[in-house]
Amino acid sequence: MINIDHLTKRYGSVTAVDGLSFEVGPGRVTGFLGPNGAGKTTTLRMLLGLAAPDSGTATIYGARYRDLPNPARTVGAALEADTFHPGRSAIGHLKILATAAGIDRRRPAQVLDMVGLAEAAHRRVGGFSLGMRQRLTLATTLLGDPGVMILDEPLNGLDPEGIRWMRDLLRQFAAEGRTVLVSSHLLAEAAQTVDDVVVINHGKLAAQGPVAELAAATSTTRIRTPDTELLTSVLARQGITARLVAPGTVEIRGADLDRVARLAAAAGVIVLELSRHTENLEELFFDLTTDRADDRVLEACSS
Amino acid sequence: MSTIVNLTRAELRKLVLARSFLITLAVSVGLAVTVVISSALAAGHNGAPALATIAGADSLLKLGVIACVAMLVLGILAAGGEYRHKTIIPAMLITPRRGALVAAKVIAVAIAGAVLSSVTFGVGLVTAFAELSAHGINHLPADTVSMFAGSVIAGTLFGVIGVALGYITRSTVAAAVGAVAWVLFVEQTILRTVAPHQVKWLISGTASALTTPVTGGSPPLPAATATAVLSGYSLVLLAAAARLVLRRDVA
Numbered sequence: 001m002i003n004i005d006h007l008t009k010r011y012g013s014v015t016a017v018d019g020l021s022f023e024v025g026p027g028r029v030t031g032f033l034g035p036n037g038a039g040k041t042t043t044l045r046m047l048l049g050l051a052a053p054d055s056g057t058a059t060i061y062g063a064r065y066r067d068l069p070n071p072a073r074t075v076g077a078a079l080e081a082d083t084f085h086p087g088r089s090a091i092g093h094l095k096i097l098a099t100a101a102g103i104d105r106r107r108p109a110q111v112l113d114m115v116g117l118a119e120a121a122h123r124r125v126g127g128f129s130l131g132m133r134q135r136l137t138l139a140t141t142l143l144g145d146p147g148v149m150i151l152d153e154p155l156n157g158l159d160p161e162g163i164r165w166m167r168d169l170l171r172q173f174a175a176e177g178r179t180v181l182v183s184s185h186l187l188a189e190a191a192q193t194v195d196d197v198v199v200i201n202h203g204k205l206a207a208q209g210p211v212a213e214l215a216a217a218t219s220t221t222r223i224r225t226p227d228t229e230l231l232t233s234v235l236a237r238q239g240i241t242a243r244l245v246a247p248g249t250v251e252i253r254g255a256d257l258d259r260v261a262r263l264a265a266a267a268g269v270i271v272l273e274l275s276r277h278t279e280n281l282e283e284l285f286f287d288l289t290t291d292r293a294d295d296r297v298l299e300a301c302s303s
Numbered sequence: 304m305s306t307i308v309n310l311t312r313a314e315l316r317k318l319v320l321a322r323s324f325l326i327t328l329a330v331s332v333g334l335a336v337t338v339v340i341s342s343a344l345a346a347g348h349n350g351a352p353a354l355a356t357i358a359g360a361d362s363l364l365k366l367g368v369i370a371c372v373a374m375l376v377l378g379i380l381a382a383g384g385e386y387r388h389k390t391i392i393p394a395m396l397i398t399p400r401r402g403a404l405v406a407a408k409v410i411a412v413a414i415a416g417a418v419l420s421s422v423t424f425g426v427g428l429v430t431a432f433a434e435l436s437a438h439g440i441n442h443l444p445a446d447t448v449s450m451f452a453g454s455v456i457a458g459t460l461f462g463v464i465g466v467a468l469g470y471i472t473r474s475t476v477a478a479a480v481g482a483v484a485w486v487l488f489v490e491q492t493i494l495r496t497v498a499p500h501q502v503k504w505l506i507s508g509t510a511s512a513l514t515t516p517v518t519g520g521s522p523p524l525p526a527a528t529a530t531a532v533l534s535g536y537s538l539v540l541l542a543a544a545a546r547l548v549l550r551r552d553v554a
Contacts, residue, residue, distance in 0.1 A: 049399040050392065051552040066399035077396050083389040085321055092320045100313035101397045102305065140393055 076141030086126030367514020378465020
């Protein structure tokens with residue numbers, strides 16, 4: 001549904017997005033993750049036609065955003081939670097957008113009810129809390145009942161109840177078969193919301209895939225043994241790279257635990273301890289986006 | 304076509320809901336009434352022509368400048384305000400066809416300009432008629448109709464110029480300061496000194512030709528010429544604005 005293909009954007013000498021490619025499919029919530037300045041918002045702006053790429057393409061249903069026949073009914077997108085005229089009411093803001101898109105005049109009241117703002121419909125947006133603005137932003141994206149939802153940091157400013165509400169809503173959208181792409185830097189919350197992740201760093205793709213698969217691929221197996229040299233050479237003959245992380249302890253990334261145990265037993269290696277550590281989303285994120293991230297992690301993810 | 308109609312309806316709704324149009328209209332009407340009454344009070348004193356003279360009656364109808372200034376401000380607020388409040392982002396997400404968005408804004412502001420200019424001049428005219436009647440003069444100046452038409456045309460075109468400036472600068476303050484600086488310093492101070500006979504071809508000169516009563520003699524520019532020149536300025540600025548809106552990234 002969403003296809004980013006070798007997308008590049010430069011601002012002067014700074015390359016904000018560098019040959020980025022990934023796809024986002026329907027029926028799942030996809031988290032678009034990366035540290036501040038990684039290029040997330042720039043990528044979304046190019047996807048939504050607000051910024052022109054220097055090269056590459058960003059398409060939705062195979063078309064650029066501005067070429068979609070009726071973008072408001074196809075894509076519900078929100079990039080910031082503060083894109084309202086403070087003097088307008090919530091219902092007034094939505095009615096303007098609904099009128100512009102040719103959407104039924106009853107729809108604004110319906111979407112305000114869906115996001116829990118029915119009672120605040122006639123209040124001026126200038127007096128709204130950040131959480132209420134987030135809800136109103138979401139209401140804006142729902143106006144056209146779109147099949148694709150693209151939200152930039154939708155969890156920002158929400159209290160725990162609001163985060164849970166947003167999480168349930170996003171999962172409901174995915175369950176209805178919609179394509180949901182959300183950027184976030186709130187990793188703990190995102191971990192409980194997303195099915196898949198696209199992680200970028202310095203404008204480049206760091207990893208993409210289901211969270212569980214990525215975590216498994218980057219998991220580590222740690223073996224405590226007095227025969228570290230023998231074990232390392234046995235594993236190397238099988239194409240498995242092991243590294244000494246402490247005296248008498250070697251670590252392997254992404255290898256099958258059972259296979260390692262059998263290889264060690266067959267070679268007569270004494271194993272004192274064999275344990276596996278599977279990374280959570282936060283550990284995975286830092287592994288992928290900090291400068292100490294090494295190529296092995298990326299290789300594990302891509303394989 | 305339906306896209307432009309929907310967008311124009313949305314833009315008109317914005318003008319009304321933001322209340323800036325209603326406030327500007329109220330201020331314009333109030334100023335028009337004030338100008339007429341104060342001109343009537345001043346007539347016949349300190350060298351000002353008496354109301355019974357053509358020049359005295361004409362002096363009550365110098366109302367076009369009010370609509371021009373009001374619509375310039377309204378146009379700037381309508382376009383520059385989109386960037387100030389970042390409402391340009393949802394607007395462009397709903398309608399990524401930026402040319403249509405600019406066209407709808409211009410049409411809506413032009414409609415607002417025609418309404419505001421008509422109401423402002425109309426209320427001023429009624430007030431002027433009441434003042435003249437109170438002084439036993441039961442007819443309006445001969446060029447009332449042309450001044451009414453000139454004020455509506457100038458007010459509408461100044462609204463378009465305001466929209467263009469708002470889009471070009473993406474700032475209500477920069478657009479307003481720039482417009483004032485251009486008219487007061489560049490046109491009325493520098494160019495009036497350097498080339499006094501060419502001032503009639505400038506923005507303020509053409510607006511003056513359309514809105515200022517001609518008491519005897521010939522006007523500095525015929526109304527049709529002034530309309531064409533002011534329309535030309537509006538179109539050039541609008542073309543520059545549209546080009547920038549189409550090309551620039553929205554941050």
